[in-house]
Amino acid sequence: MSFALTLPDGSKKEFESAVTVSELASSISTSLAKNAVAGKVDGEVKPLDFSLAEDHEVAILTNKDAEGLSVLRATVAFVLEAIVKEKYPEIKLGQAEISENGFFIETDKEDQIKVTELPELEKALQKAVKNGQAIEHVQVAKSELADAFKDDPYKQELLANYGETVDAYKLGDFVDFGFDALLPNTGKIKKFKLLSVAGAYWKGKSSNPMLQRIFGTAFFKEADLEADLKRRAEIKERDHRTIGRDLDLFFVDPKVGAGLPYWMPKGATIRRIIERYIVDKEVAAGYQHVYTPVLMNLDAYKTSGHWAHYREDMFPPMDMGEGEWLELRPMNCPSHIQIYKHHIRSYRELPIRIAELGMMHRYEKSGALSGLQRVREMTLNDGHTFVALDQVQEEFARTLKIIMDVYHDFNINDYYFRLSYRDPKNTDKYFANDEMWERSQSMLKAAMDDMGLDYVEAEGEAAFYGPKLDIQTKTALGNDETMSTIQLDFMLPERFELTYVGADGEEHRPVMIHRGIVGTMERFIAYLTEIYKGAFPTWLAPVQAEIIPVNLDAHSDYAKKVRDELIAKGFRAEIDFRNEKLGYKIRESQTQKVPYTLVLGDDEMNAGTVNVRPYGTEEQNSESLDEFMDKLSKDVASYSRED
RNA sequence: GCUGACUUAGCUCAGUUGGCAGAGCACUUCACUAGUAAUGAAGGGGUCGGAGGUUCGAAUCCUCUAGUCAGCACCA
Numbered sequence: 001m002s003f004a005l006t007l008p009d010g011s012k013k014e015f016e017s018a019v020t021v022s023e024l025a026s027s028i029s030t031s032l033a034k035n036a037v038a039g040k041v042d043g044e045v046k047p048l049d050f051s052l053a054e055d056h057e058v059a060i061l062t063n064k065d066a067e068g069l070s071v072l073r074a075t076v077a078f079v080l081e082a083i084v085k086e087k088y089p090e091i092k093l094g095q096a097e098i099s100e101n102g103f104f105i106e107t108d109k110e111d112q113i114k115v116t117e118l119p120e121l122e123k124a125l126q127k128a129v130k131n132g133q134a135i136e137h138v139q140v141a142k143s144e145l146a147d148a149f150k151d152d153p154y155k156q157e158l159l160a161n162y163g164e165t166v167d168a169y170k171l172g173d174f175v176d177f178g179f180d181a182l183l184p185n186t187g188k189i190k191k192f193k194l195l196s197v198a199g200a201y202w203k204g205k206s207s208n209p210m211l212q213r214i215f216g217t218a219f220f221k222e223a224d225l226e227a228d229l230k231r232r233a234e235i236k237e238r239d240h241r242t243i244g245r246d247l248d249l250f251f252v253d254p255k256v257g258a259g260l261p262y263w264m265p266k267g268a269t270i271r272r273i274i275e276r277y278i279v280d281k282e283v284a285a286g287y288q289h290v291y292t293p294v295l296m297n298l299d300a301y302k303t304s305g306h307w308a309h310y311r312e313d314m315f316p317p318m319d320m321g322e323g324e325w326l327e328l329r330p331m332n333c334p335s336h337i338q339i340y341k342h343h344i345r346s347y348r349e350l351p352i353r354i355a356e357l358g359m360m361h362r363y364e365k366s367g368a369l370s371g372l373q374r375v376r377e378m379t380l381n382d383g384h385t386f387v388a389l390d391q392v393q394e395e396f397a398r399t400l401k402i403i404m405d406v407y408h409d410f411n412i413n414d415y416y417f418r419l420s421y422r423d424p425k426n427t428d429k430y431f432a433n434d435e436m437w438e439r440s441q442s443m444l445k446a447a448m449d450d451m452g453l454d455y456v457e458a459e460g461e462a463a464f465y466g467p468k469l470d471i472q473t474k475t476a477l478g479n480d481e482t483m484s485t486i487q488l489d490f491m492l493p494e495r496f497e498l499t500y501v502g503a504d505g506e507e508h509r510p511v512m513i514h515r516g517i518v519g520t521m522e523r524f525i526a527y528l529t530e531i532y533k534g535a536f537p538t539w540l541a542p543v544q545a546e547i548i549p550v551n552l553d554a555h556s557d558y559a560k561k562v563r564d565e566l567i568a569k570g571f572r573a574e575i576d577f578r579n580e581k582l583g584y585k586i587r588e589s590q591t592q593k594v595p596y597t598l599v600l601g602d603d604e605m606n607a608g609t610v611n612v613r614p615y616g617t618e619e620q621n622s623e624s625l626d627e628f629m630d631k632l633s634k635d636v637a638s639y640s641r642e643d
Numbered sequence: 644g645c646u647g648a649c650u651u652a653g654c655u656c657a658g659u660u661g662g663c664a665g666a667g668c669a670c671u672u673c674a675c676u677a678g679u680a681a682u683g684a685a686g687g688g689g690u691c692g693g694a695g696g697u698u699c700g701a702a703u704c705c706u707c708u709a710g711u712c713a714g715c716a717c718c719a
Contacts, residue, residue: 523719
């Protein structure tokens with residue numbers, strides 16, 4: 001009985017009798033055997049003692065593989081569980097999990113573990129791994145594990161998903177299960193750090209009790225750990241809240257309202273440019289821009305279903321007396337529907353594209369608020385297209401193309417597509433009409449497949465009125481967030497009884513496509529701030545040229561002349577009139593990340609030139625003002641992109 | 644909203660056991676009149692998030708409350 005193992009390079013190795021992953025590694029090379037941490041068998045991560053006895057595709061995972069790192073982290077999490085269990089025998093353990101940036105374990109005990117205890121736990125962990133104890137990989141009867149965890153309801157619950165025999169690992173008296181693979185010995189654990197503690201609902205459900213997560217990270221090499229800790233420290237420098245304050249872009253003052261941002265002149269400038277850009281873009285794409293009221297009769301939101309499905313995210317309605325209630329709008333689909341309904345519509349008009357930069361108010365839960373990323377007042381780049389059924393796919397593709405164009409202009413490259421469906425297990429949250437959900441979800445999927453685009457599918461992420469394509473980006477902290485969205489909606493046209501007159505003279509029901517290109521101005525600008533680290537490209541920079549006269553008395557007039565000429569041409573220029581030295585002002589201009597710093601002294605004044613220092617360089621280019629303005633124009637027109 | 648930590652000058656932060664509220668930056672004024680990342684000096688600026696309590700005395704201890712931060716839940 002012989003079998004063959006196919007290695008990643010395509011070569012095959014024949015064996016007569018079963019071999020383990022680590023024996024396979026040894027048969028290839030001693031260095032591989034030394035660095036092996038687990039195996040990947042037909043795409044699944046398996047431990048080193050996993051026995052191979054038939055044809056498989058096998059890769060040896062080492063300390064260089066991301067999955068190898070996950071095995072290390074799982075092992076550290078396992079040892080940490082053993083330590084807290086030893087220290088607090090009464091503690092209950094939840095799930096141990098591995099993430100991109102580290103791992104966590106879940107614990108539950110009366111007196112919660114404090115952040116201040118982390119160094120102590122870290123020491124205990126260090127001690128435990130110092131001499132390299134063996135971790136035993138065993139097959140255990142489910143009943144035996146049930147017994148071991150008889151006082152631990154969380155582990156019991158996890159255990160329920162397993163068969164009669166469970167893959168488990170033992171370290172001394174401690175036993176646990178649920179790992180793809182662990183290292184056979186704690187000796188390889190060298191570099192780790194416990195980072196924080198935080199609450200998290202058991203199994204991610206807010207109706208469940210809250211457990212306490214202990215977060216940590218681990219690496220094979222000290223340099224990697226240090227680089228990671230450094231990266232964590234540097235996150236703050238990219239955080240839009242830090243940059244927003246340092247560059248004086250915006251503020252949120254809890255005393256005047258949590259989640260209600262104030263845009264300072266510089267932030268407002270960036271916002272104004274983006275708003276003009278997006279309106280121009282949309283008009284060019286056939287949208288008709290409108291303005292609609294911030295307040296709306298509550299009845300409209302009852303008809304739309306917002307009041308039934310979205311009430312807890314809405315501000316309380318205002319009682320106007322005599323049975324009239326007004327509501328601060330959380331979304332403006334009903335407003336654009338009013339615009340559609342204002343005239344009788346013909347099939348010849350479709351698609352009808354209505355867009356607006358509209359201010360919305362949503363009563364976000366206090367714990368959700370975060371800088372400009374989550375606010376209670378936001379300006380939505382909202383648009384609704386009304387199409388005939390057979391136009392849906394083309395309009396969808398067209399909308400996505402606009403979004404991609406915009407991303408290209410802003411140099412946004414790090415994102416992914418998510419098809420967001422309703423949660424089939426919790427349909428109460430959504431409009432009840434199974435057929436419409438099936439239909440719209442499959443239409444979205446078909447449209448994406450036709451375009452050949454990759455996407456992930458996520459159940460439970462849909463809007464209450466329909467499924468959507470979300471475009472997901474990451475914040476500086478690494479959290480996922482929705483930036484753009486395209487949503488199919490068969491519901492609201494039904495609810496508001498929208499019609500158009502077809503070629504047959506009969507009334508037909510249009511389909512609505514809701515879409516946000518830059519989503520909200522708040523979140524979009526927060527995102528841009530983070531990806532640009534505050535160094536906005538010239539076309540967006542609040543100040544494009546900072547003018548510094550070498551001597552206030554001698555050069556101020558020339559500086560004003562240069563500034564006025566720049567402003568007259570539509571550029572944004574400022575003079576630093578403060579009574580400070582040149583070096584001081586240069587420094588300020590650089591820390592404020594102004595694209596071009598102009599130094600004007602005798603040389604420039606006499607020659608009628610400007611001395612230009614581009615941001616982030618130490619260049620000093622002397623050029624005529626016309627040359628500089630020409631360069632500036634090109635920079636702005638190209639969105640500061642090379643391609 | 645939930646768990647935990649935190650809240651002191653515009654910003655970043657000290658403040659010991661409960662005993663006269665501080666520093667740097669920023670701001671104002673004065674001097675210096677500057678050539679590419681911080682000139683020097685002086686000055687102004689605080690109900691120590693808010694309310695209550697303990698105490699001879701509270702930034703410090705206790706209770707409540709608001710907010711911020713991290714995570715969870717929710718979400719653009």
